[in-house]
Amino acid sequence: MSSPRRPSPTAAGTPFSDWTGCHLLVVDDEPGMVSFLERAFGDRGAIVETAGSAEQARPMVAARRHDLILLDIALPGCSGLDWLRELRAQGHTGEVVMMTAYADLDVAIDALRAGAGDFLLKPFSLAQGLNAVQRCLDRSRLLRENYLLRRQLPGQGGDPDGFVGASEPMVRLQALVQRIAPLPSTVLLLGESGTGKELAARALHRLSPRAGASFVPVNCAAIAPDLIESELFGHVRGAYTGAAGAREGLFHYARGGTLFLDEIAEMPLALQARLLRVLEQRRVRPVGGEQEIEVDVRLVAATHRDLLAEIEAGRFRADLYHRLRVVECTLPPLRDRPEDVPDLLAHFQAELSRQLGLPPVEITLAEVHRLQAYDWPGNVRELKNLVERSLILGYLALDSVTGLPPARDGVLPSLPAAGGAAGSDDACSDSLDEVEKRHCLGVLAAAGGNKSEAARRLGISRKTLERKCLAWGMT
Numbered sequence: 143m144s145s146p147r148r149p150s151p152t153a154a155g156t157p158f159s160d161w162t163g164c165h166l167l168v169v170d171d172e173p174g175m176v177s178f179l180e181r182a183f184g185d186r187g188a189i190v191e192t193a194g195s196a197e198q199a200r201p202m203v204a205a206r207r208h209d210l211i212l213l214d215i216a217l218p219g220c221s222g223l224d225w226l227r228e229l230r231a232q233g234h235t236g237e238v239v240m241m242t243a244y245a246d247l248d249v250a251i252d253a254l255r256a257g258a259g260d261f262l263l264k265p266f267s268l269a270q271g272l273n274a275v276q277r278c279l280d281r282s283r284l285l286r287e288n289y290l291l292r293r294q295l296p297g298q299g300g301d302p303d304g305f306v307g308a309s310e311p312m313v314r315l316q317a318l319v320q321r322i323a324p325l326p327s328t329v330l331l332l333g334e335s336g337t338g339k340e341l342a343a344r345a346l347h348r349l350s351p352r353a354g355a356s357f358v359p360v361n362c363a364a365i366a367p368d369l370i371e372s373e374l375f376g377h378v379r380g381a382y383t384g385a386a387g388a389r390e391g392l393f394h395y396a397r398g399g400t401l402f403l404d405e406i407a408e409m410p411l412a413l414q415a416r417l418l419r420v421l422e423q424r425r426v427r428p429v430g431g432e433q434e435i436e437v438d439v440r441l442v443a444a445t446h447r448d449l450l451a452e453i454e455a456g457r458f459r460a461d462l463y464h465r466l467r468v469v470e471c472t473l474p475p476l477r478d479r480p481e482d483v484p485d486l487l488a489h490f491q492a493e494l495s496r497q498l499g500l501p502p503v504e505i506t507l508a509e510v511h512r513l514q515a516y517d518w519p520g521n522v523r524e525l526k527n528l529v530e531r532s533l534i535l536g537y538l539a540l541d542s543v544t545g546l547p548p549a550r551d552g553v554l555p556s557l558p559a560a561g562g563a564a565g566s567d568d569a570c571s572d573s574l575d576e577v578e579k580r581h582c583l584g585v586l587a588a589a590g591g592n593k594s595e596a597a598r599r600l601g602i603s604r605k606t607l608e609r610k611c612l613a614w615g616m617t
Contacts, residue, residue: 162187163398164279165206169199169222170214170241175264179212182268183275194218196225203229207394207435208236210278213258215242215249223253230257233378233388233431237278241266305341306489307482310603311474315342322469323349328421330466331444333473336523339444340404342473346442347400355399358392363408371413375420377429393426396439406443406466407452411459418462441466476521480514480601486522487513490529500533509538514601515547579614582607 161183168179171194180190191208193199195217203211211229215222226238240253243264250261259278262271305316322329323346331339340359347357365373376391393401403409409417420426421441425434443466452458476482487510491502518524532539540546582600586607589596597607 161275161279164188164209166190166275167199167202167208167211168192169194169196169211169217169225171195171216171218172214175214175241179271182271186272196220196222196228199225203234204433205436207437209282210237210239210275212239212241212262212275215240215253216244223249223256226253226256226258230388231379232433233376233428234433235376235388235390237282239274239278305338305345306486307479308485309474309479309482310605311479312482315471315473318471319345320349322346322471324351325469326440327468328440328466329442329469329471331442331471331473332449333444333446334475334521335446336521337473337475338522339446339473340402342471343400343402343404343442343444347402347440350400350440352399352440356396357400357402358396359402359404360392361404363405367410367413370409371416372429374413375416375426375428376431378431388428391426391428393420393437393439394435398438399440401439401441403441403443405445407445407447407449407458411457414459414462418459418465421462421465476518476525477516477598480598481603483514483525483601484510486525487529490526491533494526494530494533498530498533500536503532503536503538505538509540511601512540512547515599516543517545519545579610582610583614586611 164187166183166188168176168183168190169192170176170179176192176194180192183190191202191206193202197219199211202208213222213226217225220228222240226240229238237259238257239260239262240250240258241262241264242249242253253261259281260274262274305312305319319342329343329346331342333339343359344357347353360373362370372389372391374391374393376389376394379388420437423434424437426437427434449458449463453460453463476486487505491505494500495502513525520527528539528543531542582596585599586593586596589599593607593611594604597604600607
């Protein structure tokens, strides 16, 4: 048995894919063949381990999940074919290429039936060996990508363009995401529903060294409690009723990338204990399986619930909470950043017009101000739905928004009645600064002197309102 062979610098210029990071296991009792394959695969970036028998290889497979095994049939002790059947019975789903020096069609058929992905007849050329491995690795990658694509909900297939808005809360959020994205630390995203927690998780992945690998989103609330364990960790054949075959879990599909566990507070308590163990040991055990498998993922979790209250109620584990919140990031609700509403309207109009093939709708400044004064209980998601509904109807569908402040005779609801009508001569004779001052002070009065509430209604920050009040000689 040998230790893993690290990549050699001679791989440049080969016509085959870069296999950097792939773990391959060669099981053969011929030293010459082992040396040949070890150099061939190591030169192309793979990490290669070798063993001379199934007995030597068993603990290696138990200790690490290999992307592919090259397995000779004629081995001392347990034959390669018998060991392959044993591996499949235990739930091993990785690719296996069988090798033999005997040109026996029946043996080849038996190997393929036992679960071999390809078959090599010795002696074979370097190109034949590389092509067989490449085909198996490509097949494994396509199966993984197809599985992830099937899990994507409509409209959630790709990364969004990024954060929209230049308000103070959004600037702080973007700075924090950019700071923590390159690090491997676990991140806990908090915020109300619709604030964009998955958007933040995708940004953390996109800006990290793991960006070239998979981003795997999992909504813990959307999976039945009795199935979520199998979804995350995989299962072996016969692990439960209906498990006709083994399947890898989402921790495996996210290897090298990011696993996003949305609505983590909905995870059953028993599974929370297993997740905590995975985070501490970086190993998973498929449902019904006996072997643990190494996992290399960055975990990002999210919830709209108050986890401290959930812990107090006995619905969430305190130790898991502390393990998840290595870095905590809270996403601001839309009502706390009304100045971003115009940018969000423009962004969703452009995005949805392109997707639906419909022209944008006209939005007046008065309508924008009404939308800025709205509380948005559904946050950014609610605003996006309003834009989509408006594009379909052909006009801004404000009548469909429950709780939207009404317009009064074409005057903005926040405009004070004092100071003359909007079209009076007195109003027209005032300077723009006087109109702004009267308007802001009227809103402040209507808010009972609460500057935070007045700033929210005006669509500006509290600091901006305080600066204006100071300039007007008011504190």
